[in-house]
Amino acid sequence: MTDSQRSQTLLRRASWLSFWLGVGMLAIKVWAWWLTRSSAILSDAAESIVHVAAVGFVVYSLRLAQKPPDESHPYGHAKISFFSAGFEGGLISIAGGFILWQSIRQWIAGEAPQNLGTGSLLTAVALLINGWLGWHLLRLGRKGGSLILEANGHHVLTDAWTSIGVLAGLGLTWATGWMGFDPICAMLVALNILWSGGALMWRSANGLMDRADPVVQSALVARLDEATARHGVTWHQMRHRHLGDGHWVDFHLVFTDETTVRDAHAIASEIEREIREEVGPSTIVTTHLEPAEDHERIHGHAPGEMPRLEREGRHHPD
Ligand SMILES: [Zn+2]
Ligand SMILES: [Zn+2]
Ligand SMILES: [Zn+2]
Known part of the structure; x- marks a missing residue:
């Protein structure tokens, strides 16, 4: 088994652990709600139902993301x-x-929670399990470069915060006898959940839209400037995106008209290697080789200048 296979197995196992702990947590929370009729605990239990569905999808997508590229998905499945x-x-x-x-x-109906002691105890158990699991998933996800597991870790940690909110509500109700604390804490919990749900969706939309990471962008430009100057060539029209498991970078390289294809290819391959070194081993680099003088005749514009069609608002990369 190679290192990457071992790390993939580790990630898959962690996703199954997250799934089964989620199922167990659902049982604990429904039980706690049955005993207490607390608004905050019911909310927590409701979250557990979508939780199990979400983690089920996590298990499935992690498996899919790890599949190597094939004929129907030549760029792999990591997206x-x-x-x-x-x-x-x-x-x-x-x-x-x-x-x-x-x-x-519940606030309007004025319903009061009961059995606060047992409810708090069960919620505390859920808090401990989720706190540990969330930390474990985040750590593994970051180490293994898996956005899926990292997102799941953020989600589980949000659930741990939910349990803290529920405990605070029950504790304050018990200490003061004022029933308003339970729904107030439930609302704070809800706002926190909405916030982290929104953050996950924002991140996912950026990934699907291939939003250029500014950190990667400036690292690429600096490295390209340096490497091309050293090899006596110029570059233009660099693009990059992240497909979920690695970066894809492409750019044009301009050589003198006298450079042979063999020399140009050797230099281009060397620059591609240096770019991979800069961005990471899973980076895929593609170059387009061009002669300085003939560029304008073939593409209709000087190297690095905007193509005529692009100036008119149409896409025409060359
Ligand atoms: Zn959850
Ligand atoms: Zn080649
Ligand atoms: Zn070009």
Whole structure:
């Protein structure tokens, strides 16, 4: 087994662990709600239902993302990561909306929670499990470069914060006897869930839209400037995007008319290697080789200048 296979197995196992702990947590929370009839705990249990659905999708997309490229998906399958993170964010946002609605409803109806002791104990158990699991998933996801697992870690940590909010609500109700604390804490919990759900969806949309990472952008420009100057060539029209498991970079290189194809290819391959070194080993670099003088005759504009069609608002990369 290679290192990357071992790390992929580790990530898949972590996603299954997250799934089964989620199922266990759903059982604990439904039980706690049955005992207490607390608004905050019901909200927490409702989140657990979408939670299990979301983590089920995480398990599936992680498997898919790890599949090597094939004929129908020549760029690989890792882009499902962005969809998975967005789907998870969408589901927990729905749960956040439900919690908000439920706590307002309970506030108006004036229902009081019961069995606060047992309810608090069960919530504390859920808090400990989620706190550990969230930390574990975040650590593994960052180490293994998996956005799917990292997003799931953020989600599980949000759930740990939810449990803290629920505990605060029950504790304050118990200490003061004022029933308003339970729905107030539930609302704060809901706002926190909506916030992290929104953040996950934002990140996923940026990934799907191939938003250029400014840090990668400036690193690429600096390295390209330096490498091309050293090899006595120039570059233009660099583009880069992240497909979920690695960067894809392409740019044009301009050589003198006298350079042979063999020499140009050797220099281009060397620059491609240096770019991979800069951005990371899973980076894929493609270059387009051009002669300085003939560029204008073939493409209709000087190297690095805007093509005529692009100036008129149409896309025509060359
Ligand atoms: Zn959750
Ligand atoms: Zn080649
Ligand atoms: Zn060009």
